[in-house]
Amino acid sequence: QKEVEQNSGPLSVPEGAIASLNCTYSDRVSQSFFWYRQYSGKSPELIMSIYSNGDKEDGRFTAQLNKASQYVSLLIRDSQPSDSATYLCAVKPNFGNEKLTFGTGTRLTIIP
Amino acid sequence: EPEVTQTPSHQVTQMGQEVILRCVPISNHLYFYWYRQILGQKVEFLVSFYNNEISEKSEIFDDQFSVERPDGSNFTLKIRSTKLEDSAMYFCASRGRSMNTEAFFGQGTRLTVV
Numbered sequence: 001q002k003e004v005e006q007n008s009g010p011l012s013v014p015e016g017a018i019a020s021l022n023c024t025y026s027d028r029v030s031q032s033f034f035w036y037r038q039y040s041g042k043s044p045e046l047i048m049s050i051y052s053n054g055d056k057e058d059g060r061f062t063a064q065l066n067k068a069s070q071y072v073s074l075l076i077r078d079s080q081p082s083d084s085a086t087y088l089c090a091v092k093p094n095f096g097n098e099k100l101t102f103g104t105g106t107r108l109t110i111i112p
Numbered sequence: 113e114p115e116v117t118q119t120p121s122h123q124v125t126q127m128g129q130e131v132i133l134r135c136v137p138i139s140n141h142l143y144f145y146w147y148r149q150i151l152g153q154k155v156e157f158l159v160s161f162y163n164n165e166i167s168e169k170s171e172i173f174d175d176q177f178s179v180e181r182p183d184g185s186n187f188t189l190k191i192r193s194t195k196l197e198d199s200a201m202y203f204c205a206s207r208g209r210s211m212n213t214e215a216f217f218g219q220g221t222r223l224t225v226v
Contacts, residue, residue, distance in 0.1 A: 034214060034215075036217075042219070042220070043201075043203050043217040043218060043219050043220045044155060044203070044217050045217070046214050046215075046216060046217075049214050088154075088155065090155075098160075098168065099145065099157035099160055099168060099170075100145075100147075100155075100157065100215060101157070102154050102155040102156075103154065104153070104154045105154065
């Protein structure tokens with residue numbers, strides 16, 4: 001059973017601080033990793049993808065990948081109230097047409 | 113910006129009835145997916161579709177479900193005889209050609225079976 005694990009939260013972070021979201025996965029052949037943001041009642045919105053070990057930065061977001069530890073994280077700097085949402089970690093192998101396997105998501109609340 | 117569009121946004125149906133959920137993927141994408149999310153639960157894969165055929169399906173995607181790409185633009189999910197437990201948000205997603213391209217999701221159809 002291929003699993004993606006996330007702390008369900010809720011995670012509360014003061015406005016302007018750094019929010020750190022973590023994800024572990026069980027399938028070693030996973031090669032592609034994604035963070036989606038989901039507002040309540042809405043669809044997942046892609047915010048970051050990462051394919052290689054190390055860090056990838058995009059604006060206030062940094063994704064970190066460690067394949068040896070089967071661990072991927074998302075840092076949100078200068079957190080804003082609009083960042084309050086559920087963050088979904090998703091993984092997939094990098095061959096064929098394989099599906100995304102999602103974690104249950106971490107609910108993040110930014111406190112003004 | 114190109115986007116995946118889904119219709120209807122909300123569908124209420126009686127148990128045992130057939131429903132068709134419709135999706136228009138991003139125009140140059142080649143891989144198409146249906147996912148569902150039961151309220152309060154994780155997003156679950158249903159089926160993937162490439163080159164006019166199903167490439168993978170989950171155990172959820174039983175004989176009651178079918179997909180079709182009838183006209184080169186629309187991508188539909190049919191549930192033949194709905195059950196109460198089919199109530200969920202259904203998301204269509206599409207992806208481009210490269211292995212490293214990301215999947216983009218439509219806004220979803222909320223299906224309520226009563």
